[in-house]
Amino acid sequence: MKRIVVTGLGMINALGLDKESAFSAIIDGKCGISNIESFDTEKHTVKIAGEIKDFDPQSVLDAKEVKKADRFIHLGLKAAKEAMSDANLPEDVDMERFGVASASGIGGLSNIEKNSVVCHTRGPRRISPFFIPSSLVNMLGGFVTIYEGLKGPNLSSVTACAAGTHAIGEAAKSIIVGTADKMLVVGAEAAICPVGMGGFAAMKALSTRNDDPASASRPFDADRDGFVMGEGAGALVLESYDDAVARGATIYGELIGFGESGDANHITTPTMDGPLRAMKGAYKMAGEPKVDYVNAHGTSTPINDKNETAALKELFGGKENCPPVSSIKGQLGHCLGAAGAIEAVVCLMSMRDGVLPPTINHSTPDENCDLDYITTGARKAEINVAMSNSFGFGGTNGVVIFKKI
Numbered sequence: 001m002k003r004i005v006v007t008g009l010g011m012i013n014a015l016g017l018d019k020e021s022a023f024s025a026i027i028d029g030k031c032g033i034s035n036i037e038s039f040d041t042e043k044h045t046v047k048i049a050g051e052i053k054d055f056d057p058q059s060v061l062d063a064k065e066v067k068k069a070d071r072f073i074h075l076g077l078k079a080a081k082e083a084m085s086d087a088n089l090p091e092d093v094d095m096e097r098f099g100v101a102s103a104s105g106i107g108g109l110s111n112i113e114k115n116s117v118v119c120h121t122r123g124p125r126r127i128s129p130f131f132i133p134s135s136l137v138n139m140l141g142g143f144v145t146i147y148e149g150l151k152g153p154n155l156s157s158v159t160a161c162a163a164g165t166h167a168i169g170e171a172a173k174s175i176i177v178g179t180a181d182k183m184l185v186v187g188a189e190a191a192i193c194p195v196g197m198g199g200f201a202a203m204k205a206l207s208t209r210n211d212d213p214a215s216a217s218r219p220f221d222a223d224r225d226g227f228v229m230g231e232g233a234g235a236l237v238l239e240s241y242d243d244a245v246a247r248g249a250t251i252y253g254e255l256i257g258f259g260e261s262g263d264a265n266h267i268t269t270p271t272m273d274g275p276l277r278a279m280k281g282a283y284k285m286a287g288e289p290k291v292d293y294v295n296a297h298g299t300s301t302p303i304n305d306k307n308e309t310a311a312l313k314e315l316f317g318g319k320e321n322c323p324p325v326s327s328i329k330g331q332l333g334h335c336l337g338a339a340g341a342i343e344a345v346v347c348l349m350s351m352r353d354g355v356l357p358p359t360i361n362h363s364t365p366d367e368n369c370d371l372d373y374i375t376t377g378a379r380k381a382e383i384n385v386a387m388s389n390s391f392g393f394g395g396t397n398g399v400v401i402f403k404k405i
Contacts, residue, residue: 004172005405007249008087008237010079010186011345013332014050014230018082023349027378029358031214031331033228039194046201048213049192050230050333060147070108070134073143075233075338076188080144083184083235090247099152099180100141101171103163103187105337105392108135110193140188152180157337160392161297163187164234164340168400169258171238181243187341188233197229203268207300215361217334219298219327220305220373222366227299230333234341236348241405252348253402256385257286263395270304270391276311278397279389283315286401291316291323292381293356295343295388298327299334306368308389319370324381326374330360340390344400347386351404356381 009019014032016022025032033050041047057066057074060081066074115131133139138156145154153174157166164187171183200206207226209216217228244251259281263274275297283291296308316322328346335342350357355378362375384404391397 002176003241004175004238004255005241005244006236006252006255006348007239007244008083009252009345009348010082010086010235011342012052012055012075012078013232013335013342014052015331017055019345019349023346026328026331026346026357027355029360029377031360033213033216033333035213036192038192044197044201046197046206046208047210048216048228049197050228051192052231068130068134069143070111071190072104072107072188073134073140075190075231076102076140076186077143077147079188079233079235080148080184080186083237084148087237088249094181095149096151097181098150099154099174100144100150100184100186101155101157101167102138102141102144103157103167103337103341104137104140104189105158105160105163106189106191107137109191109196111135113193113195140186144184144186148184150184159396160394161334161336161339162390162392162396162398163337164342165344165388165390165398165400166260167341168236168255168344169260169398172255172258175238175240182237182239184235184237185341186233186235187338189336189338190231191336192229192231200229205301217300217330218361219296219300219330219359220309220366220369221362222364224300224302224305227301227329228333230335232332232335232342233338234345236341236344251405253351254405255400256403257282257401259285259399261397265395268393270307270395272307272311274395274397275308275389275391276314278399279311279315282387282399282401289385289403291385291387292383293323293350293386294325295347295386296325296327297389297391298329298359300329304391309369309371312371322371324356324372324374324379326357326359328357340388340398343388347388347402351383351386351402354380354382
C-alpha cells in the first residue's frame with residue numbers, strides 16, 4: 001500500500017489568519033472566544049463564539065466574486081491557498097492527477113438564512129441567483145478547484161463534526177487506489193449566524209457563560225456546560241511518500257492510520273463504543289505504535305468528554321498507559337466540520353516543533369475525566385506519533401494517526 005505524507009498546511013481560525021500566527025497563539029494558551037460582533041445577539045440566549053474578526057475575503061477573491069460564495073468558502077480558500085503555497089509544488093505538476101477532498105458540517109448556513117428571509121418578506125423573485133451555488137457544501141471544493149486548477153477527484157464530506165477528519169481519509173484513499181497522485185484536503189465552517197446560534201442553543205448544546213467568554217469552553221472540566229461555536233478552516237496537501245521524496249518536499253508527517261465508525265445509537269447523544277471502534281481501527285492500521293499525543297475531540301460537553309476519556313483508557317489499556325491528551329476547543333471554540341482539518345494541522349505543527357498544546361480553562365477536576373490533559377500550559381515533548389479524534393452528530397466518527405518522518 002502506498003505511504004501517504006503531508007507536505008503542505010494552511011489554517012485560519014479565531015486566533016490567527018495563517019497557520020503560524022494561529023499555532024503560536026494556541027501554544028501560548030490564548031483564547032479567541034469573545035462576544036459575537038457579526039450580528040445583534042440581544043434576543044439570543046448565547047452571545048459568545050470564536051469569531052474571526054479581521055479577515056477580508058478580498059484577500060482571496062476579487063470584490064465582484066465575494067458575493068458569489070458564502071463565508072465558509074472564503075475561509076476555506078484562505079487555508080487552501082496557504083497549504084498549496086506551503087507545499088512548494090513544482091510547475092510541472094499534473095493537475096489532472098491532483099484532486100480535492102473538501103469538508104463542512106453545514107456549509108452556507110448564513111446564506112440559507114438570509115435568502116429564506118428574502119423569500120418570505122420580499123418574494124421568491126428577489127432571491128439571489130448566487131444563493132444555491134454559494135451555499136452548497138461541495139461548492140467549497142468547486143471554488144478551490146477553480147482557483148487552484150485542480151482537475152483530479154473532487155470529493156466532499158458532509159459528516160457533521162467528523163467531516164474534516166473524514167476528508168483526510170477520503171483523500172488518502174484516492175491516492176492509495178490510484179485515482180489521484182496528490183490531494184488537497186480543506187475543511188471549512190462559518191455557522192456563527194442568528195439561525196446557527198439559535199438552533200444549537202435550542203438543543204441546549206452550547207455554553208451559556210456569556211459573562212465570561214474566555215473561560216466558557218472548558219474541555220474535561222467538571223464545570224463544563226456545553227461547547228462554544230467557532231469558525232475557521234484547515235487545509236493539508238497529501239501525496240505519496242515516493243513522490244514527495246523525489247521532489248525534495250518538506251514532509252510534516254506520514255498518515256499511518258485512519259479509522260471510521262458509526263454509533264447506530266442516537267442523532268445527537270454519542271456513545272463510547274462508536275468512537276472507541278474508530279480509534280481501534282486507526283490504531284490497528286497504524287501498527288499499534290506508541291502514541292505520544294492525542295488531540296481529543298474534547299468538546300466541553302458533559303457526555304462527550306466523559307465518553308472520550310473512557311474510550312481512550314480502553315484503547316490504551318488503562319489510565320496509566322494513556323499518552324498526554326489535550327483539546328484546543330477551549331481556545332477556538334468548536335469549528336464543527338472544519339475542526340478535524342484544523343486539529344490535524346495543529347497535530348502536525350506540534351510534531352514539527354516538539355510541543356504539546358494545552359487544554360485551557362481546566363480548573364475543577366472531574367472524576368470521570370482523569371487523564372493528563374496538559375492543563376498547566378504547553379509542554380515541550382518529542383512527538384513521534386499523534387492521534388486526532390473527531391465525532392459528529394448522527395453517530396459518525398473519524399480518527400487519524402500521523403507519524404513523524
